[in-house]
Amino acid sequence: VTVNSDLIYDVLRRHQPDHILLRATRADAAGGLTDLSRLAAMLARVKGRIVHMVLSRVSPLAVPVLLEIGRESVRTREGEERLLAEAEAIIAEATGETEPPAAARAVNRRGVLPRRPVQETLFGSLTPPPPTPLPQGEGGSVRRSTWRASG
Amino acid sequence: MLDPAGGLYWPAAGLLAVSDLHLEKGSSYARRGQLLPPWDTHATLDRLTLLLRRYRPRIVVALGDSFHDSGGVSRLPAGELARLGAIADAHRFVWVQGNHDPSPPDGVGGEWVEAFTTATLVFRHQAVLNTPEGEISGHHHPKTVVPARGTTVRRPCFVADARRVVMPAFGAYTGGMDVREPAIARLFPHGGRVFLLGSERLFSFTLSFPSRTLRA
Numbered sequence: 124v125t126v127n128s129d130l131i132y133d134v135l136r137r138h139q140p141d142h143i144l145l146r147a148t149r150a151d152a153a154g155g156l157t158d159l160s161r162l163a164a165m166l167a168r169v170k171g172r173i174v175h176m177v178l179s180r181v182s183p184l185a186v187p188v189l190l191e192i193g194r195e196s197v198r199t200r201e202g203e204e205r206l207l208a209e210a211e212a213i214i215a216e217a218t219g220e221t222e223p224p225a226a227a228r229a230v231n232r233r234g235v236l237p238r239r240p241v242q243e244t245l246f247g248s249l250t251p252p253p254p255t256p257l258p259q260g261e262g263g264s265v266r267r268s269t270w271r272a273s274g
Numbered sequence: 275m276l277d278p279a280g281g282l283y284w285p286a287a288g289l290l291a292v293s294d295l296h297l298e299k300g301s302s303y304a305r306r307g308q309l310l311p312p313w314d315t316h317a318t319l320d321r322l323t324l325l326l327r328r329y330r331p332r333i334v335v336a337l338g339d340s341f342h343d344s345g346g347v348s349r350l351p352a353g354e355l356a357r358l359g360a361i362a363d364a365h366r367f368v369w370v371q372g373n374h375d376p377s378p379p380d381g382v383g384g385e386w387v388e389a390f391t392t393a394t395l396v397f398r399h400q401a402v403l404n405t406p407e408g409e410i411s412g413h414h415h416p417k418t419v420v421p422a423r424g425t426t427v428r429r430p431c432f433v434a435d436a437r438r439v440v441m442p443a444f445g446a447y448t449g450g451m452d453v454r455e456p457a458i459a460r461l462f463p464h465g466g467r468v469f470l471l472g473s474e475r476l477f478s479f480t481l482s483f484p485s486r487t488l489r490a
Contacts, residue, residue, distance in 0.1 A: 130447050131310060138313040200473060206422035207429075207470060207477040214479060 276432050276469050278476050280444045281325045282410060284395075290329050291397060292322060293337035293412025296374070296445035297358075298346035310447065315354045317446040319361070326361065334365045335390055337412040337441060338372025338399025340379070347379040358382055372399040372413065401461050407437050414458050415443040417450030418468050420479060427470075433458060433481065435466035442471060459483045 135142045153159040181189065196202075215221040275283045282291040295318050300310040326334070341347060350358065359382055361367065367384030369375075378386035389398035394408050401411040419428045430442035430450050440458065443450065451458060453468060465482035 130449075134313045134317050134446055138316060203427045203429075204472050204474075204477075206425070206427050207420055207472065210420050210422040210427075211477050211479065218480070 276434075276439075276476055277325060277328070278472050278474065279321060279325055280430065280442045280471055281329075282432075282439065282441055283325075283329045283331065287392065288330075288332035289335060289392075290325060290331035290333070291335040291337055291410055291441065292325070292444040293399075293441040294339040294372070294415060294443035294445055294448055295322075295336060296339055296342045296443065296448050297354075298349050299342035299445060299447045301349045302342045302346065312351075314446040315350060318444065319354060319357055321444070321446075322361065323357075326365075332366060333368065334361070335368045335370060335397050337397055337410070338370045339374040339412065339443075339445075340369055340372065341375045342445075344375060344377055346375070347381060355381070368397075370397055370399055401438060401440060403461065405438065409438040410441065411438065412441045412443065414440055415448055415450040416440050416453045416458055416468070417442070418453045418470065418479075418481075420470065420477070429470040429472075429477075431471065432469040432476070433462060433466055434469070435462050435464060453481060454483065 132145070132148070135145055139145075212221070216223050275285060277283060280292065283289070284291075297315045297318060300312045300314040303310045304312065347355070362383040368390050369378060369384050369386050370390055371386070371388050389396055391397075395410055396405070396408060397410045399411060400413040401409060416431050416433045417428060418431045419426045431453065432442060433440045433453050438461065440461065453459065462481065462483070465480065467478055468481050469476040469478050
């Protein structure tokens with residue numbers, strides 16, 4: 124059959140949200156991707172006994188979890204469109220259809236960013252990148268540690 | 275003017291074109307034992323209604339394969355038949371013949387043509403290789419893949435050059451064919467542009483084919 128299952132899913136979700144296929148899909152997702160019942164039991168167990176603290180730095184126990192961020196991703200239509208917009212902008216800039224952002228033009232003209240020593244390499248600059256807020260989407264923390272290792 | 279919902283609007287003529295509605299594809303498969311949910315016609319007409327409200331066209335052109343098979347009209351639920359009839363009566367409605375629907379839909383208004391020709395443009399179901407400039411067609415259900423951040427995004431798209439536009443399929447259950455497939459690529463020997471459908475806007479990329487694709 125040449126019918127995309129996404130299309131059926133969309134149509135059913137709109138017109139017959141209690142359809143058996145959708146219920147089966149939800150049950151699959153709850154058991155297969157994340158063990159929802161175990162998670163629910165854990166939440167029920169700790170309910171009322173959670174202490175929330177904002178730490179001044181990353182706690183050692185949090186490191187494994189932070190490094191996992193971005194390992195699995197759920198694709199959404201909005202996320203896909205951000206990717207498309209980014210790809211479109213990159214290509215348009217490279218082919219001269221649009222002008223690059225102002226900061227990039229400054230580097231181009233003078234070879235340096237204003238008031239900041241920069242050593243250009245084949246792979247970009249060696250100035251420390253501005254601290255990226257964590258966690259922001261796919262692999263932000265991983266990229267940062269990679270830079271430290273090479274720079 | 276290309277709409278991100280998959281329609282083409284020509285302001286000067288007040289003309290809205292949609293292609294490959296494939297109405298009643300769900301019930302067509304169901305009759306052959308492939309049980310698909312039957313809401314596809316409803317979903318497709320909902321989206322068509324949105325376009326009609328947005329552009330208020332005088333002429334509506336359905337570019338062929340409007341019904342998935344020739345019995346499609348008779349299987350339309352009464353409510354959908356009435357809705358389609360009302361749409362066909364409220365505009366100058368032109369059904370262009372397609373390979374899935376070689377005969378006119380019974381009991382729905384509108385004109386039935388092999389191809390709809392205006393002074394400058396011709397609207398036909400399947401593109402013709404050597405055509406004078408200004409051809410609007412459907413049939414191929416073009417889709418394309420854009421690489422981004424280590425993954426890819428696949429979407430239905432318009433394909434266009436100075437000579438022609440191939441429209442994406444408008445129907446709810448319609449799949450697609452990659453624009454690099456020879457059937458589509460050979461229509462654009464000098465490349466062109468693709469316009470991927472998005473929620474709010476189109477995403478546009480240039481399209482060029484390595485020559486071996488064209489020879490295949």
